[in-house]
Amino acid sequence: MLAKISTLALKGIDGFAVSAEVYIASGLPAYAIVGLPDAAVKEAKERVVAAVRNSGFDFPLKRITVNLAPAEKKKAGTHLDLPIALGVLAACGKFGKKPAARLEDSFFIGELALDGSLRPVAGVLPMLLALKGLKKNVVVPDGNAAEAAVSGVNCLAASDLKQVAAWISGKGELNACCPAAVPEVAGFVQDFSEVKGQAFAKRALEIAAAGFHNVIMVGPPGSGKSMLAKRFGALLPAMGLDESIETTKLYSVSGLACAGRLVRERPFREPHHTISDAALIGGGSIPRPGEVSLAHNGVLFLDEFPEFSRPAIEALREPLEACKVTVSRVRESVVYPARFLLLAAMNPCPCGYLGHPVRECACTPLQVHKYRAKVSGPILDRIDLHVQLSPVQYADWEALPKGEPSAAISARVIKAIKIQCARFGGREDRGNASMSAGELRRHCALPEGASAVLEVAMNKLGFSARSLDKILKISRTIADLEGAAAIKREHVIEAVQYRLLDKSEALADI
Ligand SMILES: [Zn+2]
16 A cells, blocks of 8 residues: 655755655565665664554564655655654555545644654754645654744644554644743843953944954954953844744754744854864764854854864855855755854964063964965955954053943944844845945945045055055945945055954064
């Protein structure tokens, strides 16, 4: 007999419908799963046999073929256990000769334990979103109920195979999935007011947050780079619903389902510099989003930036340019979104004390050169703002007044973002940093007298033509922060100061 059970699978962060077809024929006992299953799906065989028997059903000793259609798409994960088990039961007539209506009209997802109980699986939210608006029931494991409820699809939660079988036969009911209680958002505990001094760096971070510009901070240990970075997230506005759903999909696929609720706070990821390039960018034998995708719509903080491996740094080029990552595998390639704000930090030299007012640097010029060369070139090209930090002396530090609170800075940032949103046709995911050459010409007309500033920058400081584009983008954001319709000369003068690494003798005066 033949049975068909509807279920779902994932490609990247998008779900698609899969039909698990089970055919039982007489003959020598055999059991095969076809339709591009991965290793985890192949192992379902063993789990399904044990789960079916331990739930009080007979497992047929016949020739069983399981086909996962569409057969040309890869299927991965353990969530196909439940539909396969139900297919076996249906194909041996457990639910009657005619397929039960509940079985026909529903989708099933779940990993089976050997005793027949259902275990939660990764990627439930993105799979369910593929069914939005279809008015279908989806049966999911209890452990995924809260996450499933977020999707807006009609979901039912079950604890084991027996319960699902009883529901299909009309002998029992399943509870609808309820969203998890949303905990009070504590807000950012760390505030910019705690950072004394460093006005230049704070201003640069304000501009970065406003225009979604990437930033690199250069300064000796103890100059407050990490302290500033940890408070940076508080400057960005809250995520919109679409942004939140997209980020949650990436977390769900990675098995980091955040207690079944939407990710509401912008991500702040800070991977260590020993991270592999696959973990940073995404990949692995079973493709998984990397840190760049987990930072989607948020901040990726890379401390000790030159210490990251060369391949890892180079691999950042694609996401920085295209806001997505393509992970290629033998049969298919998967695309994960990765629009993040890169916040990098580095010491001025390997020992960290080059240019320090008190401590002496122990590095040779060659060591310094090699250290900086690691971040030169194409990556640096994608970083708009360069910020130099100097250590704050204790005596000065004590005398300094408290800084401006995060909320006040954030209010200005949000105003500037609204101006950009209008500029880019209502698109919230665009900032001045992403302007194309055409848009640059349209929105960044230079005021009288500003060309002279740029000429000095090019001729005296050795700026390249490419850095002029960056200066224009930064000037535009500074003007937006001020609410000015046109860029003024002082905006350009300020913007030039954030291109320190462009000087021909880059960093020489630090
Ligand atoms: Zn040094």
